[in-house]
């Protein structure tokens with residue numbers, strides 16, 4: 165008996181010590197290293213880079229080596245890029261758990277920025293679908309730069325001619341998230357009543373328009389200053405969250421897309437149809453377990469209620485990019501653009517994104 169207590173006590177101490185060590189390792193911030201010298205034989209380009217985690221001040225505007233496309237890659241001259249909350253998560257290495265992938269102590273990859281639109285400048289010898297001169301948009305590593313390389317089979321699509329570079333750049337992360345949340349997780353059908361919490365941000369402005377294109381009756385939740393904008397992009401009803409709590413509205417929705425996470429799962433359940441689906445897109449903040457609390461709560465609650473609580477981790481898809489290109493070409497989806505910044509001012513653009521008050525998308529101009 166005593167031996168069993170000793171063994172289980174030993175295991176507990178071992179687990180606690182391992183978790184503490186892991187916590188120390190993932191939360192450690194290394195000092196920012198100096199900029200490496202640019203090799204004499206490399207062609208330079210301007211880019212935003214970071215060599216340590218932290219606030220926007222860690223972002224540097226530097227000359228770095230212009231990338232060269234591998235055999236299956238496309239070299240794109242970036243004409244516009246867009247900012248997403250994902251960029252400042254990478255910049256801060258937060259939540260810490262993501263550092264297991266992005267680098268312990270400091271980022272493994274100094275490039276930053278994902279969403280871009282631009283013109284193909286060169287292609288690797290195995291590339292079949294794109295040629296120099298094609299105008300494209302997509303997601304890659306290091307979009308806050310004059311050039312980036314992307315694998316042909318990854319998130320890359322032709323930009324429709326009637327869509328501007330800034331509009332196309334605003335799409336990849338935010339619109340793919342909105343599309344997959346509504347279509348794949350929410351299973352939205354024509355006539356469904358859909359509520360978008362956080363209808364005025366990057367994901368929300370696309371979600372309102374995509375839900376309309378799927379034939380839904382859409383309610384957008386936003387603050388007073390954004391009521392007119394959310395109505396103008398097609399919302400049938402708008403709830404001003406400074407005056408009304410949607411979870412106490414007495415309405416019932418088939419699908420709720422939650423970009424904010426400011427109401428409990430049970431409060432959301434009050435306004436969900438018995439067969440309704442809550443899609444958790446964003447919300448809970450924090451360096452440690454905060455971001456996981458809602459998804460864990462959803463997993464625990466789901467077996468005991470008739471409604472579904474699901475979390476989405478959007479995935480890049482060539483097909484979805486092309487579909488969103490078609491929706492923009494037909495005018496069913498028109499990106500909402502908030503502010504523009506030049507490449508050198510990416511730190512200010514990310515600082516603005518971190519405030520959480522963007523109205524649609526924040527664009528980095530490289531023209």
Ligand SMILES: NC(=O)c1ccc[n+]([C@@H]2O[C@H](COP(=O)([O-])OP(=O)(O)OC[C@H]3O[C@@H](n4cnc5c(N)ncnc54)[C@H](OP(=O)(O)O)[C@@H]3O)[C@@H](O)[C@H]2O)c1
Pocket residue numbers: 248249250337338341361362363364365366367368385386387388389390405423424426444445446447476477478517520521522523524
């Ligand atoms: N799961 C995924 O795969 C995935 C993918 C992309 C993004 N995300 C996450 O989804 C969230 C939204 O992303 P985003 O790009 O849309 O962010 P965003 O553009 O920064 O969202 C800003 C918007 O949120 C609104 N907002 C703030 N508080 C609100 C509240 N209490 N009620 C309603 N609206 C509120 C703001 O409007 P006001 O200023 O008027 O309040 C602002 O328009 C983020 O947490 C992001 O990390 C997740």
